[in-house]
Amino acid sequence: MVKVAIVGYGQTKFSKEDSKIESVLLKSTKDLFDSTSNLHQKDIDAVLVSTNNNSKYLSAVLSEMSGIQPKISHSIESLCNSGTNSVVAAYSYIVSGLAELVLISGAERYDSPGQILEWDNLRGEFKHPIFWASIFSKAYKRKYEVGEEDLALVSVKNHRQSKNNPHALSHKSVSIEDVLNSKKLTDDLRLLDCSQPCTGGASVLLASEEICKKFTDDPIWITGIGQKTTSASFTKNPAFDNMGSTKQAGLNAFQMSKHTPLEIDVMEIHDAFSVCEPMALESMGFANQGKGLEIVNEAYASENSKINPRGGLIGSGHPLGATGISQTIEIVQQLQSNAGKRQVDNANIGLVHNMSAAATSSTVLILEK
Amino acid sequence: MVKVAIVGYGQTKFSKEDSKIESVLLKSTKDLFDSTSNLHQKDIDAVLVSTNNNSKYLSAVLSEMSGIQPKISHSIESLCNSGTNSVVAAYSYIVSGLAELVLISGAERYDSPGQILEWDNLRGEFKHPIFWASIFSKAYKRKYEVGEEDLALVSVKNHRQSKNNPHALSHKSVSIEDVLNSKKLTDDLRLLDCSQPCTGGASVLLASEEICKKFTDDPIWITGIGQKTTSASFTKNPAFDNMGSTKQAGLNAFQMSKHTPLEIDVMEIHDAFSVCEPMALESMGFANQGKGLEIVNEAYASENSKINPRGGLIGSGHPLGATGISQTIEIVQQLQSNAGKRQVDNANIGLVHNMSAAATSSTVLILEK
Numbered sequence: 001m002v003k004v005a006i007v008g009y010g011q012t013k014f015s016k017e018d019s020k021i022e023s024v025l026l027k028s029t030k031d032l033f034d035s036t037s038n039l040h041q042k043d044i045d046a047v048l049v050s051t052n053n054n055s056k057y058l059s060a061v062l063s064e065m066s067g068i069q070p071k072i073s074h075s076i077e078s079l080c081n082s083g084t085n086s087v088v089a090a091y092s093y094i095v096s097g098l099a100e101l102v103l104i105s106g107a108e109r110y111d112s113p114g115q116i117l118e119w120d121n122l123r124g125e126f127k128h129p130i131f132w133a134s135i136f137s138k139a140y141k142r143k144y145e146v147g148e149e150d151l152a153l154v155s156v157k158n159h160r161q162s163k164n165n166p167h168a169l170s171h172k173s174v175s176i177e178d179v180l181n182s183k184k185l186t187d188d189l190r191l192l193d194c195s196q197p198c199t200g201g202a203s204v205l206l207a208s209e210e211i212c213k214k215f216t217d218d219p220i221w222i223t224g225i226g227q228k229t230t231s232a233s234f235t236k237n238p239a240f241d242n243m244g245s246t247k248q249a250g251l252n253a254f255q256m257s258k259h260t261p262l263e264i265d266v267m268e269i270h271d272a273f274s275v276c277e278p279m280a281l282e283s284m285g286f287a288n289q290g291k292g293l294e295i296v297n298e299a300y301a302s303e304n305s306k307i308n309p310r311g312g313l314i315g316s317g318h319p320l321g322a323t324g325i326s327q328t329i330e331i332v333q334q335l336q337s338n339a340g341k342r343q344v345d346n347a348n349i350g351l352v353h354n355m356s357a358a359a360t361s362s363t364v365l366i367l368e369k
Numbered sequence: 370m371v372k373v374a375i376v377g378y379g380q381t382k383f384s385k386e387d388s389k390i391e392s393v394l395l396k397s398t399k400d401l402f403d404s405t406s407n408l409h410q411k412d413i414d415a416v417l418v419s420t421n422n423n424s425k426y427l428s429a430v431l432s433e434m435s436g437i438q439p440k441i442s443h444s445i446e447s448l449c450n451s452g453t454n455s456v457v458a459a460y461s462y463i464v465s466g467l468a469e470l471v472l473i474s475g476a477e478r479y480d481s482p483g484q485i486l487e488w489d490n491l492r493g494e495f496k497h498p499i500f501w502a503s504i505f506s507k508a509y510k511r512k513y514e515v516g517e518e519d520l521a522l523v524s525v526k527n528h529r530q531s532k533n534n535p536h537a538l539s540h541k542s543v544s545i546e547d548v549l550n551s552k553k554l555t556d557d558l559r560l561l562d563c564s565q566p567c568t569g570g571a572s573v574l575l576a577s578e579e580i581c582k583k584f585t586d587d588p589i590w591i592t593g594i595g596q597k598t599t600s601a602s603f604t605k606n607p608a609f610d611n612m613g614s615t616k617q618a619g620l621n622a623f624q625m626s627k628h629t630p631l632e633i634d635v636m637e638i639h640d641a642f643s644v645c646e647p648m649a650l651e652s653m654g655f656a657n658q659g660k661g662l663e664i665v666n667e668a669y670a671s672e673n674s675k676i677n678p679r680g681g682l683i684g685s686g687h688p689l690g691a692t693g694i695s696q697t698i699e700i701v702q703q704l705q706s707n708a709g710k711r712q713v714d715n716a717n718i719g720l721v722h723n724m725s726a727a728a729t730s731s732t733v734l735i736l737e738k
Contacts, residue, residue: 071596
């Protein structure tokens with residue numbers, strides 16, 4: 001079977017800028033071209049755009065702006081895990097032989113229409129993510145006797161990490177007290193428990209084994225893929241204290257890669273809200289149920305956290321369509337020993353966890369040197 | 370290599386109904402389930418939604434409504450050829466081994482935001498498709514000394530065919546005079562030269578060779594795929610009297626399938642406007658430049674046209690995200706000798722041509738018994 005590697009990447013700074021979506025797409029694509037050896041437009045077989053933006057035909061628009069005339073060209077949307085869905089689609093185009101070299105560009109604006117799931121109005125007025133996050137937090141705190149201050153550590157750790165991420169939205173230090181004193185949004189959620197919508201772009205270049213060495217001496221291989229959608233609405237979840245789609249996606253990704261959670265050296269976890277980090281870690285088998293905060297604490301105690309080293313969504317910001325791609329880039333940089341002040345020791349195998357809408361769908365990717 | 374077949378399909382009637390996009394998706398999916406043997410929700414690995422609708426997370430919404438919990442689930446958008454892009458993505462997921470059974474559902478509402486390409490404002494005010502279609506018509510008529518009445522035959526033929534398509538928007542007879550007397554939209558385009566936006570849905574089920582016989586005795590194989598995007602804006606086309614992306618996509622599809630235009634027994638051509646039919650036929654090698662109308666005339670002379678037997682976009686209506694899938698279903702029905710009054714004789718090899726935005730991108734598929 002054809003092996004697929006990530007051979008290049010580009011990013012914009014995440015911000016609250018009022019930029020056109022086309023400009024955001026172009027900016028990270030240009031950064032990718034500038035930093036990738038021997039990359040010529042004519043060699044790109046497919047251009048995929050990951051976004052929740054309402055503009056149409058963006059992959060053709062980006063292609064034209066970038067001087068690319070691809071075979072395959074379309075947008076992909078699945079709310080907050082559009083980015084990793086695009087990585088899997090690109091992987092698939094390469095393995096199936098329809099493409100050898102695929103550019104993926106993810107972009108979002110701070111005012112993305114993907115922040116609210118209108119369809120969830122059908123279940124009452126719980127269409128904004130803070131409602132499911134609040135219910136998750138309440139259920140998790142009750143069941144596992146966890147306090148608000150325990151969950152706050154996720155935000156403290158991830159803000160500490162994002163200070164070393166030049167592309168992050170936040171470069172502020174945040175203390176437990178800051179989190180606990182931040183604006184109360186619901187009974188169980190404060191402002192600093194939440195990732196922030198923002199404007200940002202992230203692009204990656206995927207290549208087949210046959211051509212990957214042309215672009216980098218250090219290709220990073222996609223060795224595990226797991227995906228699962230359990231429903232579209234959080235009210236269909238059987239429980240509010242675990243993530244069924246993440247569990248299944250994790251099992252499939254580990255099975256495909258022939259690795260176990262113990263072998264993962266560095267990971268990006270979709271911490272849309274503080275409670276998501278321990279819940280996701282538990283669902284993927286990194287900790288027993290209710291014990292996820294123990295490894296968050298361990299990660300906090302080390303100089304560089306192997307959990308969300310770039311600062312997670314809470315520290316980096318959450319430009320929906322770009323998030324999964326930005327997470328993937330972080331793991332690529334870590335495995336290439338190219339993560340600067342965020343570098344985790346002995347990073348050989350990494351994991352990306354990216355999900356949508358109350359973990360009703362999840363993607364887990366395993367990447368290796 | 371894994372072979373991929375189309376093993377089931379479902380459709381809605383195309384109409385001007387003010388239906389919710391979720392209802393349209395569900396309706397053709399239900400029709401597919403009702404007409405496909407041995408299909409169980411649990412066996413579906415991927416659900417792809419093809420649409421230009423602004424609603425998010427529609428593949429998860431459709432999955433939940435249909436009782437499916439897929440691994441892979443996302444929307445695909447590329448304006449008017451979103452449908453065939455989704456077919457190619459599904460093909461790729463199966464060949465790459467990530468899926469064995471993929472459901473694709475395309476849907477659009479009559480008021481789709483994909484009807485206007487806002488980005489084309491940058492090139493002046495030519496953001497509505499009638500402007501490029503008008504320029505194409507003027508260029509084609511001038512260069513090949515073709516009259517308005519010659520192009521009108523495309524509309525007459527396709528309206529005749531759509532009378533035998535129970536799902537078509539139009540069941541009216543239309544004469545050359547009707548076309549020439551219909552409302553003048555621009556110097557070179559009348560209302561009956563145009564396909565009409567409408568509400569409609571179309572779904573197909575794709576399976577690997579290994580499992581396809583479970584669902585049908587008559588699988589239809591995807592043997593050729595060609596895709597090309599040349600730009601996002603028609604003003605970047607070097608000429609206005611041919612379709613570069615269609616030409617390239619056609620060459621690639623024929624090469625992959627090891628067939629030639631002479632071997633194609635039945636075809637769906639993206640006649641968004643009357644001039645598109647001869648131009649596309651020429652670009653794919655079915656006729657010499659400027660001679661496309663000769664084979665349109667031949668097709669008209671036969672009882673059932675092998676060019677756009679379901680009535681094309683002009684007769685059937687054009688629900689953007691559903692169109693490429695509906696075209697694919699027509700070819701499947703023809704190759705299965707299941708096309709009722711529209712049945713073309715000796716249909717063994719068929720072709721689908723689906724394009725976007727002034728033929729700035731095209732997909733060509735070749736299907737075989």
